Amino acid sequence: MPLLPAGLFYALFFGVPMLSLLVISLWRAQGFNLIPDFTFANYQKIIVSDLYRGVLLRTVSVGLIAAAIVVPVAFTLAYIMRFVFERRGQLILQLVMLSLFSGYLVRIYAWRTILGKQGLLNSALQWLGLIEEPLEFLIYSQVSVVITLVGLLLPLAVLPLYSAMLNVPRDHLEAARDLGASPFHLLRTVLIPMVMPGVRTAFAFAFLLAAGDYVTPTLVGGTQSVMIGNIIADQFRGTGTNWPLGAAMAFIVVGVTLLLYLAITQLIRWVTKW
Amino acid sequence: MTTQAVQVVGLSKRFGAMTALEQIDFEIADGEFVSLLGASGCGKSTLLRIISGFERPSAGRVVIYGEDLTDRLPERRPTNLVFQRGALFPHMSVRENVGYGLRLRGWQRTRINARVDEMLALVRLEELGDRDPTQLSGGQAQRVALARALAAEPRVLLLDEPLSALDLKLRQQMQLELRAIQKRLGATFVFVTHDQTEALVMSDRIAIMNAGRIEQYGTPRDIYRRPGSIFVSDFVGATNLFRGHVTQVSEAGTTLQTDIGSVALDRTEPGLQTGQRIALSVRPEAIRIARGAGSPGGRQVAATIAEIVYQGSSIRLRAVVADGPSIWVECRDDEAEGIAPGDAVNLTWADSAATLLRES
Numbered sequence: 012m013p014l015l016p017a018g019l020f021y022a023l024f025f026g027v028p029m030l031s032l033l034v035i036s037l038w039r040a041q042g043f044n045l046i047p048d049f050t051f052a053n054y055q056k057i058i059v060s061d062l063y064r065g066v067l068l069r070t071v072s073v074g075l076i077a078a079a080i081v082v083p084v085a086f087t088l089a090y091i092m093r094f095v096f097e098r099r100g101q102l103i104l105q106l107v108m109l110s111l112f113s114g115y116l117v118r119i120y121a122w123r124t125i126l127g128k129q130g131l132l133n134s135a136l137q138w139l140g141l142i143e144e145p146l147e148f149l150i151y152s153q154v155s156v157v158i159t160l161v162g163l164l165l166p167l168a169v170l171p172l173y174s175a176m177l178n179v180p181r182d183h184l185e186a187a188r189d190l191g192a193s194p195f196h197l198l199r200t201v202l203i204p205m206v207m208p209g210v211r212t213a214f215a216f217a218f219l220l221a222a223g224d225y226v227t228p229t230l231v232g233g234t235q236s237v238m239i240g241n242i243i244a245d246q247f248r249g250t251g252t253n254w255p256l257g258a259a260m261a262f263i264v265v266g267v268t269l270l271l272y273l274a275i276t277q278l279i280r281w282v283t284k285w
Numbered sequence: 286m287t288t289q290a291v292q293v294v295g296l297s298k299r300f301g302a303m304t305a306l307e308q309i310d311f312e313i314a315d316g317e318f319v320s321l322l323g324a325s326g327c328g329k330s331t332l333l334r335i336i337s338g339f340e341r342p343s344a345g346r347v348v349i350y351g352e353d354l355t356d357r358l359p360e361r362r363p364t365n366l367v368f369q370r371g372a373l374f375p376h377m378s379v380r381e382n383v384g385y386g387l388r389l390r391g392w393q394r395t396r397i398n399a400r401v402d403e404m405l406a407l408v409r410l411e412e413l414g415d416r417d418p419t420q421l422s423g424g425q426a427q428r429v430a431l432a433r434a435l436a437a438e439p440r441v442l443l444l445d446e447p448l449s450a451l452d453l454k455l456r457q458q459m460q461l462e463l464r465a466i467q468k469r470l471g472a473t474f475v476f477v478t479h480d481q482t483e484a485l486v487m488s489d490r491i492a493i494m495n496a497g498r499i500e501q502y503g504t505p506r507d508i509y510r511r512p513g514s515i516f517v518s519d520f521v522g523a524t525n526l527f528r529g530h531v532t533q534v535s536e537a538g539t540t541l542q543t544d545i546g547s548v549a550l551d552r553t554e555p556g557l558q559t560g561q562r563i564a565l566s567v568r569p570e571a572i573r574i575a576r577g578a579g580s581p582g583g584r585q586v587a588a589t590i591a592e593i594v595y596q597g598s599s600i601r602l603r604a605v606v607a608d609g610p611s612i613w614v615e616c617r618d619d620e621a622e623g624i625a626p627g628d629a630v631n632l633t634w635a636d637s638a639a640t641l642l643r644e645s
Contacts, residue, residue: 180370180372182368182369182370182372183372183374185339185359185366185368185372186366186368186372186374187374187385188339188358188359188360189337189339189359189360189364189365189366189434190360190365190385190386190389190433190434190437191360191361191386191389191390191437192360192389193360196389200385201374204376205374205375205376207376285388
């Protein structure tokens with residue numbers, strides 16, 4: 012019974028919009044008009060199109076690369092905060108939280124000034140004499156998209172990992188070492204299994220948000236960095252809108268990312284199984 | 286000569302400006318059950334953590350079975366530690382917990398299974414191997430922790446107040462069980478506790494710790510009967526401390542002036558001098574109680590009963606000396622039959638029951 016309000020909320024604000032989007036994905040668009048229908052033509056169009064498949068593949072790989080960088084780095088940071096700094100870890104957490112206050116767009120623009128042709132990084136490298144010409148690939152490229160996404164998502168991934176580690180008493184780590192575990196075995200057989208929910212959540216944040224982002228590729232990406240989010244967004248606004256096609260793309264993205272998420276978390280569990 | 290299982294030599298530990306351990310020297314023999322007893326903050330846990338390898342000493346060495354292991358990492362020491370709250374891995378079953386150290390050593394599965402069975406039988410938990418640690422009671426969890434720590438046959442087992450979270454009945458039962466297991470295995474146990482009864486019940490020897498030092502190291506009987514310092518006599522068991530100074534020392538004995546008046550002892554102790562500040566320690570159960578005036582010439586203290594505390598198997602009486610301190614007496618219920626608060630009594634004790642302690 013106590014679940015009823017939560018269930019209602021979920022149904023109203025998640026179930027209904029998703030359902031209406033699902034219905035629309037089966038309609039047709041004619042000019043600016045939506046024609047109710049029951050067709051899988053939109054899905055078919057996406058699947059057979061090399062362009063859309065290519066963008067989807069790029070989106071998924073950017074998401075996976077970002078997550079593959081974010082999760083281990085966030086894990087290390089959370090470990091240091093919890094077990095090295097102990098009480099002062101809370102202070103570091105506040106600083107991490109503070110960085111989130113500066114806002115999403117501001118942080119993307121900040122990365123632009125760091126990675127740009129005349130940006131901080133290139134200037135510093137030139138000043139140090141390590142390079143003569145600015146590194147072109149640092150901005151408006153796949154690399155800049157990944158770097159920026161990593162920067163954006165790192166604080167978010169630290170939160171679930173840190174809170175999971177707060178539930179791991181130091182005694183358990185010491186017990187493992189005392190029984191003969193090397194640092195590697197400690198990580199694999201005790202720490203990672205004990206913080207598995209946090210690892211899953213951190214991976215979900217990093218992967219799903221990176222794969223779903225469309226502002227970062229717009230602002231720091233190049234012509235070859237278009238992600239599926241950009242194409243979906245285009246279907247819902249401006250000229251050449253096609254709601255049914257956009258809705259179908261959204262569902263394909265949901266399906267693909269969900270499958271990948273399940274596959275990867277299963278893989279992590281399987282790899283750490285001992 | 287007996288083999289020394291653990292030798293601690295000149296050990297000191299400082300945390301910043303705070304000194305946790307100061308020049309500790311002591312030895313534990315092979316197969317011995319030794320308790321480190323002291324109040325919280327006395328350094329007993331730090332000493333255990335240094336033996337297990339989780340803390341590094343600021344100075345001094347730790348030698349285990351002749352091998353200097355001061356710089357050895359905990360995972361490479363032949364010691365295992367039983368934690369205060371068990372520290373069982375929640376994502377493993379009881380069996381997996383017990384077999385954890387053996388798997389790390391690369392034992393064959395069948396050999397691990399046999400050893401785990403043996404360990405679970407030792408702690409009488411054969412039935413619970415497939416349970417999760419969360420489904421265990423506090424006493425069961427500590428038994429599993431013990432089995433896990435013993436599975437790899439450590440040369441020295443270290444126990445950090447493993448019974449302190451259990452209720453009294455269970456604690457008493459576990460004390461005897463732990464002692465029986467130690468005897469059966471002939472293993473060397475080092476047990477940290479703040480509970481003096483626990484230390485007295487289980488140990489071959491007790492090291493009483495205070496402010497980073499070992500105050501006294503001896504058998505439970507030694508510690509209880511012949512405390513070496515005022516701190517020890519006060520910390521282990523209840524006692525009456527009569528403070529004062531020496532008024533006369535001769536071949537025949539010693540006379541003291543204390544807060545309960547003049548007390549004569551039929552012995553003297555080496556180095557005792559007139560005027561020296563001392564305390565006389567007499568255990569409550571060593572004091573006999575008699576109504577009215579006693580025989581003249583005997584060593585006795587006149588007092589008035591102020592309070593009687595019924596404790597079931599025994600009773601405690603508080604007697605007050607005129608213008609002096611309270612004296613606690615413990616006796617069987619029938620020995621104090623008919624005595625009531627306000628009664629004048631005489632308190633007597635054998636000279637041998639009184640321990641003379643020097644004020645530091």
